Amino acid sequence: MEPVSLLVGAALLAAGFLGGRISRRKPTPPAAAAPLCGCGHTLSQHDTETNTCYAELRRDTYDKRGRWSGHQWVPCTCRQYVGPRPIDEVFVPRLLPPTGD
Ligand SMILES: [Zn+2]
C-alpha cells in the first residue's frame, strides 16, 4: 500500500473519531447556575444571620374598581434559605478578631 493512502486513511479515521467525540459531547447542564432557595432567590439575597430573604417581589396593584393601578414592591415572605449552600460558607467563622490595632 502506498504511504499516501495510508495517511489519507489515518486522517479520515481521525476526523471520524473527532466528529464522534464532538457529537457525543453533552450540553452544559443548567444546574451550574447559582444555587436557588425555594423562594426562587439566590443565597446572596438572604441575610446571613437571620436567613430571611430580603429580596423584593413586584406585585400588581389594583384600585377599588379593580383596575390595574401599577406595581408595588413587597418583601419576599421567605424566612429561611433552604437551597444548596457551598461548604465553605458553612464552616467559615463569622467573627474574625479585630485587626490593625
Ligand atoms: Zn426570596
Ligand SMILES: [Zn+2]
Ligand atoms: Zn428564600
